[in-house]
Amino acid sequence: xxxxxxxxxxxxxxxxxxxxxxxxxxxxxxxxxxxxxxxxxxxxxxxxxxxxxxxxxxxxxxxxxxxxxxxxxxxxxxxxxxxxxxxxxxxxxxxxxxxxxxxxxxxxxxxxxxxxxxxxxxxxxxxxxxxxxxxxxxxxxxxxxxxxxxxxxxxxxxxxxxxxxxxxxxxxxxxxxxxx
Numbered sequence: 001x002x003x004x005x006x007x008x009x010x011x012x013x014x015x016x017x018x019x020x021x022x023x024x025x026x027x028x029x030x031x032x033x034x035x036x037x038x039x040x041x042x043x044x045x046x047x048x049x050x051x052x053x054x055x056x057x058x059x060x061x062x063x064x065x066x067x068x069x070x071x072x073x074x075x076x077x078x079x080x081x082x083x084x085x086x087x088x089x090x091x092x093x094x095x096x097x098x099x100x101x102x103x104x105x106x107x108x109x110x111x112x113x114x115x116x117x118x119x120x121x122x123x124x125x126x127x128x129x130x131x132x133x134x135x136x137x138x139x140x141x142x143x144x145x146x147x148x149x150x151x152x153x154x155x156x157x158x159x160x161x162x163x164x165x166x167x168x169x170x171x172x173x174x175x176x177x178x179x180x
């Protein structure tokens with residue numbers, strides 16, 4: 001599913017985020033930037049040890065924050081490590097919004113043209129997928145309505161159920177902008 005927001009294509013795909021040939025892939029990170037399981041573990045395994053080495057030099061970031069490293073052996077040149085909230089955290093909605101927004105801003109600051117997001121915080125952090133879709137997609141749409149050099153923002157979702165949730169949300173948020 002694709003929609004155009006100003007000059008940027010926002011799309012939803014089913015697949016493995018580690019295989020996305022975008023300029024950057026977003027890692028659903030933890031505050032210490034230790035790449036153990038989930039999206040982070042998959043990125044570490046496919047991208048090699050250099051990503052974790054760079055994360056170790058950075059040291060960490062706060063919930064809602066985002067930092068960037070090179071992509072190691074991945075198809076993507078960079079990994080943006082965004083820390084989402086655990087479900088039940090105080091101000092969890094605004095923290096997820098911040099993680100999304102800070103990732104987009106960082107991509108723009110670095111002059112990147114394309115970025116791929118997972119459904120941040122919906123794995124071991126237990127964030128509800130429907131709520132995640134609303135927050136992440138509405139934040140992305142609002143950001144793309146302003147000035148940006150991003151040409152493609154992709155949500156790469158691992159399973160069909162999550163893709164369906166995001167598709168329904170994107171449809172309801174952008175009915176008048178859908179492209180074939």
